[in-house]
Each structure stands twice: as structure tokens, then as C-alpha cells.
Amino acid sequence: MAEKKNYYKIPETDDGTILFNVPFPEDLKQLKDMAPILIKQPYHIDYLHSYGQDSPFFAGLANGKLLSNKCPKCGYTYGTPRMHCMYCGTECDWFELPREGYIHCFTVCHFGSEEFLPETPFILILVEWPEVDTLFLARLVDVDPADASIDWVGMKVRAQFKRLSKFKPTDVYFVPA
Amino acid sequence: MPDVYVVSGGVSKFAKARPDRTFQPMVKEAYDYLLDDIGLDFTQAVELVDGTTSSYFSDHFGRQLMGGAMATDYLGMCPKHNKRIEGGGATGGLNFQAGWEGVASGRFDIVLTYGWETMSHVNTWKGNEFIALASDVSFDYPVGGFYSGYYAMMVTRHMKEFGTTVEQLALVSVKNHNNAFHNPYAQKRKRITIEDVRNSTMVAWPLTLLDICVMSDGAAAVLFANEEGINKLEKATGRSMKPTKVIGVGGGMDAMRMADRPHGDVILLPHEKAEDYKDLKYPGVHSFRSGRNASKEAYKMAGITDPINELDFVELHDAYTSSEIQTYEDMGLCKYGEGGGFVERGAPFMPGVDYGYDLPEQGKIPVNPSGGLIACGHPVGATGLMQAVFGHWQCQGTIADHFGDPTLQIKDAKRGAIHSHAGTGTYVTVSILEKGF
Numbered sequence: 001m002a003e004k005k006n007y008y009k010i011p012e013t014d015d016g017t018i019l020f021n022v023p024f025p026e027d028l029k030q031l032k033d034m035a036p037i038l039i040k041q042p043y044h045i046d047y048l049h050s051y052g053q054d055s056p057f058f059a060g061l062a063n064g065k066l067l068s069n070k071c072p073k074c075g076y077t078y079g080t081p082r083m084h085c086m087y088c089g090t091e092c093d094w095f096e097l098p099r100e101g102y103i104h105c106f107t108v109c110h111f112g113s114e115e116f117l118p119e120t121p122f123i124l125i126l127v128e129w130p131e132v133d134t135l136f137l138a139r140l141v142d143v144d145p146a147d148a149s150i151d152w153v154g155m156k157v158r159a160q161f162k163r164l165s166k167f168k169p170t171d172v173y174f175v176p177a
Numbered sequence: 178m179p180d181v182y183v184v185s186g187g188v189s190k191f192a193k194a195r196p197d198r199t200f201q202p203m204v205k206e207a208y209d210y211l212l213d214d215i216g217l218d219f220t221q222a223v224e225l226v227d228g229t230t231s232s233y234f235s236d237h238f239g240r241q242l243m244g245g246a247m248a249t250d251y252l253g254m255c256p257k258h259n260k261r262i263e264g265g266g267a268t269g270g271l272n273f274q275a276g277w278e279g280v281a282s283g284r285f286d287i288v289l290t291y292g293w294e295t296m297s298h299v300n301t302w303k304g305n306e307f308i309a310l311a312s313d314v315s316f317d318y319p320v321g322g323f324y325s326g327y328y329a330m331m332v333t334r335h336m337k338e339f340g341t342t343v344e345q346l347a348l349v350s351v352k353n354h355n356n357a358f359h360n361p362y363a364q365k366r367k368r369i370t371i372e373d374v375r376n377s378t379m380v381a382w383p384l385t386l387l388d389i390c391v392m393s394d395g396a397a398a399v400l401f402a403n404e405e406g407i408n409k410l411e412k413a414t415g416r417s418m419k420p421t422k423v424i425g426v427g428g429g430m431d432a433m434r435m436a437d438r439p440h441g442d443v444i445l446l447p448h449e450k451a452e453d454y455k456d457l458k459y460p461g462v463h464s465f466r467s468g469r470n471a472s473k474e475a476y477k478m479a480g481i482t483d484p485i486n487e488l489d490f491v492e493l494h495d496a497y498t499s500s501e502i503q504t505y506e507d508m509g510l511c512k513y514g515e516g517g518g519f520v521e522r523g524a525p526f527m528p529g530v531d532y533g534y535d536l537p538e539q540g541k542i543p544v545n546p547s548g549g550l551i552a553c554g555h556p557v558g559a560t561g562l563m564q565a566v567f568g569h570w571q572c573q574g575t576i577a578d579h580f581g582d583p584t585l586q587i588k589d590a591k592r593g594a595i596h597s598h599a600g601t602g603t604y605v606t607v608s609i610l611e612k613g614f
């Protein structure tokens with residue numbers, strides 16, 4: 001058997017090319033053997049996304065405060081804002097989460113959605129607080145992604161805030177405490 | 178409530194890309210297979226089918242709204258009832274149950290369901306972005322929306338809570354790939370080892386490329402009928418049907434944001450006791466409460482109290498090796514926390530297949546004999562229906578005819594479960610199939 005050689009390949013892009021015509025057979029019976037035509041359809045949209053009732057959370061991040069909701073009726077305490085309690089339907093109050101919490105679980109993303117590919121490898125964590133009933137999703141920084149280990153679960157972490165707010169949940173991020 | 182049967186099913190070949198076809202003729206490939214298998218012709222079907230349901234997950238992948246209507250008119254089913262079903266990764270399983278409901282409600286005698294996905298029209302990373310839009314776009318997506326990352330977070334918690342290992346995860350991939358080696362419909366047919374899985378590219382720690390299913394183009398179709406419907410089909414075809422009875426259906430859901438899930442008490446199955454879990458906070462992010470609820474409902478309806486001994490096989494939603502292990506536990510095939518040992522001992526492997534490992538409990542309850550999503554592919558809107566088709570063939574005992582290889586036929590299979598799952602366990606369906614002839 002001939003040895004398989006891996007020849008160098010030029011990196012590919014999906015820009016395609018502008019095409020104005022394709023070969024066409026005299027005999028229409030040959031049309032079913034034709035290769036499919038693929039065209040490129042760009043699709044860009046700007047959404048005006050309102051944070052609605054959750055807006056105070058983002059205002060809080062811009063002012064260095066990590067806010068969430070607590071149910072005044074049953075006392076359930078949420079780690080991520082939710083204006084109405086999942087357990088009794090009551091409208092919740094705002095409160096400030098502690099600066100320091102613990103890693104409940106984590107991952108290191110070596111790939112990601114197109115939007116976040118340039119940021120890889122990045123670390124996602126769910127943060128827990130002993131006095132809070134649910135969790136909060138955030139990025140962890142200032143650790144080496146190559147050191148990933150189950151021992152990271154339970155690590156004490158501290159919230160830090162971006163000085164120039166982008167009004168995104170990533171305005172807060174965590175570092176080892 | 179009338180008894181509801183699966184009478185026939187069909188699957189298109191799942192492939193990375195199908196530029197040769199738009200989605201409508203791809204659905205027709207699965208549909209034509211379904212018709213051919215019972216000897217029904219196109220015009221007879223148009224006359225006998227009372228209504229249809231169609232499923233695809235993402236409007237973004239196809240950039241086509243009302244695709245359900247377009248597939249339906251392509252199959253000649255106008256002007257009868259059709260609706261589209263959507264629920265993330267569980268879209269196909271939800272559509273299966275929508276088809277069942279159409280007959281179980283007494284509204285229709287014969288219902289046709291079909292589903293598909295064309296995921297090849299965007300690059301893999303844009304595709305991951307579309308899928309990640311099935312997470313809260315205010316709080317989750319902007320932090321680094323990536324479903325493999327979400328499931329990886331769940332598994333690090335499972336590992337911490339229960340001591341599950343990456344080698345145990347890898348064994349799921351070994352099993353499913355090696356099974357698919359004998360399934361001509363599967364997208365990835367290769368024999369692999371634990372080392373292959375661990376040495377493959379790291380995607381989201383600790384999940385590698387071989388721990389994760391691939392994106393696919395493909396379609397699947399299922400035909401449902403009550404006894405009256407079966408009579409009509411037998412009269413039209415002059416053949417006796419070999420149906421599979423749907424003896425149980427269950428569904429469940431959980432908060433879309435994983436962060437919102439409670440840390441409370443386990444929902445118990447009949448064979449479990451509260452003492453089994455006295456220190457376990459549930460579901461947290463280590464388990465799928467929706468999967469447990471769906472299993473509990475489906476088992477109750479089917480009269481199943483001891484699932485591992487009362488089921489002959491399970492086709493479950495293994496988008497990730499980790500979610501297969503988590504699902505063994507949700508479905509009560511083993512206790513919560515024991516999923517890693519369950520696969521390590523070989524319980525979910527096919528009997529009589531050489532996987533290259535010592536598996537003392539091999540063949541106890543084959544899980545994903547088809548190869549599952551990891552090896553067959555995951556064209557989302559078709560996936561749950563593909564499981565139903567493979568499950569139907571298992572109960573019929575016709576796997577050898579359809580696969581051209583008898584290896585994956587479970588001997589004397591009478592009863593199996595199919596399980597469909599979405600969004601880190603946001604939606605789950607479980608349906609129980611039983612030989613009906």
C-alpha cells in the first residue's frame with residue numbers, strides 16, 4: 001500500500017467569490033447530475049435589547065455592586081436576579097450579594113461560539129454563597145487555564161468590577177480571593 | 178384513551194452536510210423509507226393520514242420561518258392539519274409525543290410526524306452561537322455562551338459530588354462509537370479507545386471532541402395509528418402491520434438558567450428510598466430534575482417499577498458522554514452518583530460485541546445500541562424521532578433488515594425507552610415502546 005503523505009494545505013476561508021454564470025447543458029436530462037449551487041447570504045441585525053425589570057442589576061455593576069433578588073414572603077434568595085419568586089410568585093426585593101463566594105463548578109472553554117472564539121481559553125464558573133439559595137454564572141480570571149483541576153471546586157473567589165462598564169453581565173468577574 | 182402504536186419509521190442518512198438537497202426532499206427521503214417499509218404508496222398515504230406534525234429546532238440555522246408548512250406541502254399533505262413543534266434539543270422527542278397526542282386524544286386515527294435540521298449552512302462556531310442563544314441572553318449567553326461549556330460545568334460538579342472520572346466518561350464514547358460501527362445510518366462509524374477520547378482535542382475541560390456529538394443534516398419520520406388506523410393501513414396495503422405500542426409517555430422541565438436550579442430533595446422512583454439520598458442536594462447542576470420527572474411519569478403510565486429489569490434497551494440523548502452518565506441516574510438505571518461505576522462495569526454495553534475492555538456486567542441493559550447522538554449525529558429536530566425509529570425496529574426485531582447487519586439487534590427485545598433532552602435539562606421527554614404484535 002502506498003504511504004499516505006500529508007501535503008501542505010493553504011488555510012481556507014469561507015468568503016467565496018462573486019460568480020456571474022455557470023455552465024449549462026444542452027440536454028435538460030443532465031440537469032439532475034448538476035452540482036448544487038451554494039450562495040452566501042449575509043445576515044446582520046442590531047437588536048434593541050431591554051433588560052427590563054433586571055436593569056437595576058446592570059446599573060449596580062456599573063457602580064461596583066453585585067445585586068440580586070430576595071423574596072420578601074418566603075425568604076428564597078436568588079444568586080441571579082428574578083423579579084418574581086419561582087416558589088410563591090411574590091415580587092422580590094433587591095439586595096447586595098457578598099463580594100466573596102465559592103466556585104460551585106467550572107470549565108475551561110478552549111473553543112466557543114464565534115463571538116467568543118477570540119477570548120479562548122476562558123473560564124466559566126457558577127458561584128455559590130452559603131447564605132444564598134441559587135448560583136451566579138461568571139468568568140474566572142487570574143488563574144492558569146492549563147492548571148484546571150477538580151480541586152478548583154470550592155475555591156474562594158472575589159468579585160471585581162470593570163471600571164468602564166459595558167452593561168453586560170461580564171462587567172463583574174471573579175478572581176481567587 | 179385509545180391505544181397508540183408506532184406503525185412505521187424512516188431515517189435519512191445523517192451527514193455533516195447535504196448541499197445536494199434542501200430540507201423538504203431530505204424529509205421525503207425519511208418519509209419514503211417509512212412508506213416503503215409498510216408497502217403504502219404516496220397517494221394512499223395522502224388519503225389515509227389525518228394530520229401531521231413537523232419539528233425543527235432553530236429558525237436561525239435554516240433562515241426560514243414556517244419550514245414546517247413547507248415540508249408538509251412537499252409531502253402532499255395539504256389541506257390537512259399540521260403544526261410545528263420546537264423545544265431545543267428535545268424538539269424531536271416533543272414531536273414524537275405530539276404525534277402520540279394526536280392519536281391518543283381521539284382526534285385522529287393516523288398521524289404522521291417528521292423532523293429535520295440543516296446545521297451545515299453556517300460554520301461550526303456560528304452554529305454554536307445559534308445553539309447558545311437557547312440560554313438566557315441577558316445573563317448567560319453574554320458571559321461566554323457555549324453549550325459544551327455549560328455541560329462541562331455540570332460534569333465538574335458531578336465529578337466533585339460523586340467521584341466520576343474522565344475515563345468513565347470516555348467509556349460512553351467508546352461504547353457509542355463502537356456500536357455505530359454496525360449502523361449504516363450513523364455519521365461516525367469508527368472503533369475507538371479511552372486513550373483516543375482523552376487524547377482528542379480539549380473543547381471544554383474535561384470534555385474533548387470525542388465526548389461531544391457533532392452537528393448534522395438529516396431527517397426522520399414516524400407514523401402513528403390507533404387500532405382503527407392500523408385496520409385502514411392493512412386494508413390499503415394488503416399486509417399485516419408489525420406495530421410497536423407506546424405504553425408510556427412522560428415529560429419534564431427545569432429552569433433554563435442552570436444557576437436558578439434548586440438544591441433540595443431527590444424526586445424518588447418506586448424502587449428508591451429517601452434514605453438512599455439523605456446527604457444529596459438535588460438537582461443542583463449535577464442532575465437533570467426534568468429527566469427524573471419525565472422518567473417517573475412514563476414509568477408510572479407503563480406500570481414499570483423496576484426499570485433496569487423491565488426494559489430491554491434505552492436510546493437516550495447523549496449529546497455529551499457526561500449527560501449519558503447523568504441520564505442513567507435520572508432514569509433510575511442506577512442510583513444517583515453511581516453512573517460512573519455503572520458504565521465502568523459494562524452494564525450499558527451491547528452483549529456479544531468486543532469493545533476491547535473487561536466489562537463484567539456487559540449487556541445488562543444496552544443503552545444507545547444505535548450509537549446514540551455521539552456517533553449517529555444530532556440533526557436536532559430529527560434526533561428524537563430517529564431514536565423512535567431505531568426503538569421501533571428493535572421491538573420489531575428488524576434491525577438486521579434495516580442495518581444489513583444483525584450485531585445491534587437485542588435478542589427478543591420486547592420493551593425499550595427513548596429519551597430526548599434539551600438545554601442542560603430544560604426539557605426532557607421519555608417514551609416507552611413495547612412490541613405490539
Ligand SMILES: [Zn+2]
Nearest residue numbers: 071074085088
Ligand atoms: Zn417566595
